[in-house]
Amino acid sequence: MAAHFGRRLRKGAATTAVAAAAVAALSASQAPGAAGEDHGRQTTVGASAPVPDATSDGNATGNSPYYTDLPPLNSPRPSPSPTTAGTPVATGDAEAGIPATVLDAYKKAEAELRSTKPGCNLPWQLLAAIGKVESDQADGGRVDADGTTIGRILGPALDGNGFALVKDTDHGEYDGNTEYDQAVGPMQFIPSTWAWAGRDGNGDGKKDPNNVYDAALAAGHYLCRNGWDLSREDDLHSAILSYNDSQDYLNTVLSWLEYYRKGTHSVPDGTGSVPGHRSDDGSRHTQSPKPSNPPKTKPDPKPAPQPDPKPSKPGGSGTPSPKPPVPPTPPQTPTDTVDHLADADTAQLTAMAGHAFTERIGTRAETKADKSVAKVRIRFTISGDTDATFTGGETVATVTTDAQGVALAPALQAGEKTGDFKVTATVVGRSVKGADYTATVTERVADTLTRTSDTPLTCTPGGEFADQVQVKATYKGAVADKVAATATLIKSSRDTSENDKGPYFKDKDGKPVRTLDGLQTDAKGLLTLPKLYADDNTGTFLLRITTAGGTTLTVELKVAADDTSASPSPSPSASS
Incomplete structure (x- = not known):
């Protein structure tokens, strides 16, 4: 129950x-x-x-x-079948x-x-x-x-x-x-x-x-x-x-x-x-219906044995009082011998958000003389402001120590919350000194950014760019999803401050914006920027995209007058 x-x-x-x-x-x-x-x-x-x-x-x-x-x-x-003639349901x-x-x-x-x-x-x-x-x-x-x-x-x-x-x-x-x-x-x-x-x-x-x-x-x-x-x-x-x-x-x-x-x-x-x-x-x-401390169930009371009026002596006629049986001493279990827990060469515990920790926690059960104890149940508990779990989604795991007295915790899986959290190892069924481990979750990062298209990004003064900027982020060759990013129109490759002239994005009110914060790559590692517009300035301008971890990509934007208007339009027959 x-x-x-x-x-x-x-x-x-x-x-x-x-x-x-x-x-x-x-x-x-x-x-x-x-x-x-x-x-x-x-x-x-x-x-x-x-x-x-x-x-x-x-x-x-x-x-x-x-x-x-x-x-x-x-x-x-x-x-359920209906009752008939008073016959109850089967x-x-x-x-x-x-x-x-x-x-x-x-x-x-x-x-x-x-x-x-x-x-x-x-x-x-x-x-x-x-x-x-x-x-x-x-x-x-x-x-x-x-x-x-x-x-x-x-x-x-x-x-x-x-x-x-x-x-x-x-x-x-x-x-x-x-x-x-x-x-x-x-x-x-x-x-x-x-x-x-x-x-x-x-x-x-x-x-x-x-x-x-x-x-x-x-x-x-x-x-x-x-x-x-x-x-x-x-x-x-x-x-x-x-x-x-x-x-x-x-x-x-x-x-x-x-x-x-x-x-x-x-x-x-x-x-x-x-x-x-x-x-x-x-x-x-x-x-x-309400909190209570229920009494223990006890056997039917039996009359207590009456003591002899006088203590019996050797050779005397008095009957000695019965002595209660002494319960047998239970055999000592491996858990009973544990004095403390010690770290078993656990490496630094660090993982990027959403990724599995590559290192696992190892804890050794030891006696007072520092000898290893096998067949002891060790409970690992995650605590702190974290959404990290063990493999399988649990925050508590119990593992039995092996022949060397070591319990290897299940692999840790980082959640989306960054920062430190604690994993505590304790002995199940015994109050002894445990072991604490600190694990750290870092933000998601990318080590490579590339454009998904090689089409030049051009526009006429006062117009809008036909193509939106899209980039793909990867980390160690794998898709880098949910990576934070910013996009800024910068003055030059040496001066990365915001440019107040040239191309711009629009905010929800239609006003020019030249820096976008709070961007994030999607599940495929893609980041698609909003449409870009041009003011009356011409020339080559730079868009700098930066992801968490410091990886950057600079994209050229060209604004030039449309000189095709001076050329005669092709005749219908020329394109046929």
């Missing part, structure tokens, strides 16, 4: 076997006419060992509980119905990802399958007109009591809990994950995990990270497991994905079906 990337909240040794048995039992019970049978399954959990702390990269949900009901065996119909029809606003959010998220990350091939049915398992489609579509849930949909407090331990990261802003984090909203993101994975899906300027449009788009981007292509089975499984790290979860989501692919229809908001089973104890999500 919850959307934070971490380990399983509960782990039972027989989880996979239970899941297989449940699927088998489901198949046996759903022969034709077996309406009314229990179509769900519930993960059995036994006495749980101490649950390790969750990390913000464990999974999208913090491995919170999820609904385990499986779809009916009969395929969904494309539209189970397949009811289960295939998705609340209208929720369905719209899934489809809009798919459309945006198709444009921004076409290589991901995200189907909206996958969002629907996850939304079904995580929150039963926003609790049956209980959303307002803007897509925000009516009341909060909360997972249990991740307090380490049968669940992972995730202490409060949002000061209760999203989950109302100032002590521990809880999975929030229709796609069940925990706040620490939402802080970097959240998206604004409905264009209201906010990123709200309780809004189905925001949550669906965030889930889509989350599933599309790491360059995954969801049309490939391996990538699809990896993406789903990154949402909740459980084979049972994967099997359940895949079942609903296949089911929704066979056909769905919209139903009015608030009329969706209600599941019956959850992976932890079968209870439903908590609906919270």
Whole structure:
């Protein structure tokens, strides 16, 4: 349920076997006419060992509980069949119905990802399958007109009591809990994950995990990270497991994905079906109308053992008081041994706007004795006033250190904002000294400017030039697009100040202008200047075009009297 990337909240040794048995039992019970049978399954959990702390990269949900009901065996119909003689709609029809606003959010998220990350091939049915398992489609579509849930949909407090331990990261802003984090909203993101994975899906300027449009788009981007292509089975499984790290979860989501692919229809908001089973104890999500700190779930109270009236002595008749069992000390993980992060020979990080950085960030995890540590998850986070991203469009990436203890961050892609920004490397699941890197985005430049035509540019006094000046900009032989430029009519090659005589451009009011600022090459590296006009002065004049980076091109403009008027016009027969 919850959307934070971490380990399983509960782990039972027989989880996979239970899941297989449940699927088998489901198949046996759903022969034709077996309406009314229990179509769900519930993960059995036994006495749980101490649950390790969750990390913000464990999974999208913090491995919170999820609904385990499986779809009916009969395929969904494309539209709900009407009831007749009091006969209810078939189970397949009811289960295939998705609340209208929720369905719209899934489809809009798919459309945006198709444009921004076409290589991901995200189907909206996958969002629907996850939304079904995580929150039963926003609790049956209980959303307002803007897509925000009516009341909060909360997972249990991740307090380490049968669940992972995730202490409060949002000061209760999203989950109302100032002590521990809880999975929030229709796609069940925990706040620490939402802080970097959240998206604004409905264009209201906010990123709200309780809004189905925001949550669906965030889930889509989350599933599309790491360059995954969801049309490939391996990538699809990896993406789903990154949402909740459980084979049972994967099997359940895949079942609903296949089911929704066979056909769905919209139903009015608030009329969706209600599941019956959850992976932890079968209870439903908590609906919270306002911030609260929900109490921890505790077992039924048992009478406390009464101490002996007197302490027992060796050889005496008193019965010693029972001692509580000492929990086993968990084995030390590689992450536990990390003392700090060190730079791994990262070169200077500089790229031109719109271009990829040629150098990549390398970070080494080390012990206190400066020994490298392998198999440690390192999170790289971009911050600052920048639109730079990692390859794939994300601002956060997690990489596991190799045998030399080095994590190599994905390549950085510069945006259009120039200046410095920061990339911070931290250890996932451990608070130790991280590493900061400064990257710089410079403006786009050109190193070559050429005219696209060799036609002389001539004009008569008081007239207009027949041809417009067009130039092409390149950088290292490639098209130099979006490069800033200026154009100025100059006095001479030595005196580049603005000439107040000769050819000129016109402003919007028709007045002469001899300097144009704010020009920019197009996607093909072309720059086409406005029409040029001539005053009464004759002679050869110079137009200087300068691009960002200092590259210039000087173009000659000639203004001369038209001497053809003194010559007799050719007779019609001469041109025939």
